[in-house]
Amino acid sequence: MPRARISDVAQVARVSTSTVSLVLNGRTERISPATQERVREAAATVGYTPNFVARGLRTQRTRTLGLVSDQIATTPFAGRMLAGAQDAAREHGHLLILVDTGGDPGVEADAVRALAGQQVDGMIYAAMWHRVVDVPAGLPAGTVFLDCRPATGGYPSVVPDDRAGGRDAVRLLIEAGHRRIAYADIDEDQPPIASEERHEGYLEALAEVGITPDPALHVRYESSAAGGRAAAGELLDLPADRRPTAVFCFNDRMAAGIYVAAHRRGLDVPGDLSVVGYDDQQLVAGELDPPLTTIALPHAQMGRWATEVALGVRTPPEDDQPHLVPCPVVHRDSVGPPPAAAPTPAGDGPRTNP
Amino acid sequence: MPRARISDVAQVARVSTSTVSLVLNGRTERISPATQERVREAAATVGYTPNFVARGLRTQRTRTLGLVSDQIATTPFAGRMLAGAQDAAREHGHLLILVDTGGDPGVEADAVRALAGQQVDGMIYAAMWHRVVDVPAGLPAGTVFLDCRPATGGYPSVVPDDRAGGRDAVRLLIEAGHRRIAYADIDEDQPPIASEERHEGYLEALAEVGITPDPALHVRYESSAAGGRAAAGELLDLPADRRPTAVFCFNDRMAAGIYVAAHRRGLDVPGDLSVVGYDDQQLVAGELDPPLTTIALPHAQMGRWATEVALGVRTPPEDDQPHLVPCPVVHRDSVGPPPAAAPTPAGDGPRTNP
């Protein structure tokens, strides 16, 4: 049984296809209630569903949104970004067409062409971690950059506010009484924006209360639990008076490594060492013991923002700057006051990171 | 500047639109090389890209595939399944339209309608964990079920071979010399297929070598690291002669909990206790110390299989049974021989789980 067309409905309702179209699209100002009723009934009995392809051809709007990203598979963040985008699209009656290019520029160009050929109503270009990306050739104007910044500018973009996130993480530790706070950063040839900005936030928070940053407390290791273990090793080997009482980690995986290294030395988290992560990866942060206090990446909100801008229901900032979405602090149990052995006398005012 | 249409190309090349269509679609049997050249040149100069909407209307094929799933966000597996499906779709010149219903049946019905309206060439219904699902109303015939089995049958489906996976996991432990092997299962009101089948595989592997399963070694706890810790607590509190020397876990998260509990009791993995997980979650299995030996879920292959069947380039089994994809063993470092304190004399033949 072939799908019912609008003409089938028209025939059953004994009206023209125009009338059917008018009624079914709610342009009923000039249609009598009786006719409307007949049309709706007819549509129901023949089981009519509009053909969006035909409609799209006529209206030039396909109610479809293209999302091309470098990689879906390798990061667990993808899901939340996609989910945010997807939900927003659905709320506005749109469907999401997803293309994973695997980072291959050739595939990317094909994808952009294919999506343009599909007459998508809007396009989103997403990276799975915050960085600067080259603008693929042929990208339509108005494409929204998600979790990345176009190298050339000229497109709306949305990224996490990593600087504020880093600042908030460190403020949290300062408020808990810590003064000697380390930053376990990642070790990459060209550090991503996230790394730099979180570091800036770290310095900012220290500066706010007059702590002079100790370079020995900024260590760089591989972005993994193993890297975290190594970082903790270096930090905890410092002489007692320079050893940190708290570590802010570039991400939760490194934080997990810090836990392991601390436990091996018989140190308690947070009793002897406070830890703050970044990313709020459920599988890591929530499963650690004690559960990890961390900074969440606002992936769902960013996905939503990008979608809304792509659909034109929200206007991007006019200054061509990325839209920054705050990274909320997720309070769990890995932050406490510094150990008594290394007390920070109350009310002693600004001090330096020794 | 509006997009170039086929008629623009025709005008520049001084031929009819028919000829342009013929040339650009490779039906060049009857077109002179000179004309072909002119057409291609013209297409290039006006920057023509075919309008897939118009083509779809005429040909009734949209080169588009619908994938509806219950949840994208909450599981890290989604990515690999999507990536597999996406890659296969791309290889066959198709685009993937993704809908996440959040498990809401109303949204699901809308999604199915919307995708049907988009005239997708095929449809995939995916669950993010292996289970039996109700068939949504209005689902087109030929829809492929991915990582789930339709309650009513009648549709092709693909799922992991959890039974074989469980068997392989336990065989591995048996081959390492273990006889007292526990299964740390999940504790759910209606256990998912995966739980049951892995358990069957566990029993099968034991039976193969004549070990009588000890019910005390089959424990059920919450599916999390905390659940794993609890499971390990129960198992390690058994009297020495009934205590397991190895644990097969329903998933990697529970395995992570086993590690923690073991370490707290001063037990070494794998020196005192061998552990095998399931899922091969990178963030867990790869990051543990020692790295976890586990059974991988073949998400990418399943996604690919589903896509190929949906596109008709691969034919599903005719017996209406789910297509089983094997779960490969991922050898890491959490399995070793049983501790000397609980030796299994070599060559002593089949024995029972005490």
Next chain:
DNA sequence: CACAATTGCTCAATCGATTGAACGCTCAAT
């Protein structure tokens, strides 16, 4: 009562491609 305005609906063009049938031309065979 004549005419205009309003109401309720339909006509027909249109979106941009695809495709089977047909057309005009050339050339070879009868």
Next chain:
DNA sequence: ATTGAGCGTTCAATCGATTGAGCAATTGTG
């Protein structure tokens, strides 16, 4: 000279909807 075949190209219908213009019947106005 006529016919027929082969070749290269075009004609025109078609896919299934949307939509501005238009038409007939009804109602309102002077």
